[in-house]
Amino acid sequence: MSKKKFLAIYAKSFNWAGAFLPKETYEDCSSLYNFCRSVDDIADCSDKLSVKVEKLNTFINSFNSKNCDDEIITDMKRLIIKYNISDKIIFDLFDGVKTDLVDKLEFLSEKEIFLYSYRVAGTVGLMMAKILKVNDRAALLGAIDLGIAMQLTNISRDVIEDKISNRYYIKSSFGDLKNTIDIADKFYDNAFFSIRAIPLRMRFAIIVARRVYRKIGYKILSCGNFENYKKSGRIYVHNIEKIFETIISLFDLLKLSFVKKRADITVQYHRLINEDIDYNARF
16 A cells, blocks of 8 residues: 555645644655555445455554554554654553444444544544653543544544435434534543644644644534535635634634633533543554
């Protein structure tokens, strides 16, 4: 598999924020995204389910191999060594993708959606935090919070698209959309104060990414009802909106220096995740 700039092609909100990172850090974040995107694409491609399962198993075997010649995997292994990233986090990500490799996926409990969101996105936030040289435990939890918040935003945005793929992460109703976005807001809020643990020259990029991605949820809510949501197509943040959110992020940067953190508002969700995942083994 050849190395591509997936971050610039597919993750436009992240790429926008990445412009505020030092070049070397941006390149490493891009390598991480290349890896995660490659895994995710296996679940989202149009192949038959049996082919997807085979592709994922091949990818995992290549990751486990000491003599892998896949450039994206070898680049990820470089990051693992450079930033002391636990393999357990990588296998959590693989487990998340495996969740999608079924004929029909339907979550019936809160625990399922939070565990899935940790695996496919909280893991990415955690690995990103490592690249940003974050080691404080509370801050690493905040990185997981931000990843989960963004995944809940994705789930809210893609209900119609996921239904076509026979995936039902939440019910197809505006009430369920609103509830999911409200919970995502708790994760966004809880993640905010952890950004203080990121070195100052990298901090602004994460503040921008958080604000721009959160905007997607607000745009979903502005649809007002499920019919308007269905008619809206894929919801994204336009460049002019990104510029505005970036300017507002300057005030967030100032706010971060003066405002004290409130009580932890996502602890009950992490308790559900911790029934299956030991964070301490990942930190």
